[in-house]
Amino acid sequence: MTAQNRLFEDMAKLASGALGAAAGIRGEMEALFRQQMERVLHEMDLVTRDEFEVVRLMAEKARAENEALSQRVAALEAQLVQAVKAKPAAKPAAKKPAPRRQPKRPTPAS
Template structure:
């Protein structure tokens, strides 16, 4: 059998070392890029998606509450307006005039002064 020259073993070892070094370098570059992107996001005052979704949910609840309260106010205003209209349509009670104080008309229908 032919023995492989030591040169190929060294070359294989060198290639394996280079691949592991490249893998480590790739991880390091990825971490650096991630750090730079996070810094850029912080400088731009951008928000994360989960924070945005939470705020949107709060806004939707507030909008629903505002709609509910607006409907309730409308119903209460209708009740007040109907109550005021009912009070205006009721005739005022007649004043009590004593028969003794009331002038009596004469036969011609005129009342004495």
């Protein structure tokens, strides 16, 4: 019976060693895969999440500023329309007749 227990112990050690080796191989494969993916993504010239978030925040700020400026322009246009309606158009001033020139008198010849 001890021989049988010894056999099971040896098989258990062998299995645990194989599982440890498999786990090590798995870790190496994951690292290699990650490196390969990073290289491919770098070659594709993709942006990082941080860069994307910065640009997204910039776009949101620009959109808000654009909306505020649009509202301001609309308000100023409304004020301009009210000012034009309230003030009648100025009539051009009547032209004064140009003064008449008197004909030149001949100078007496000496």
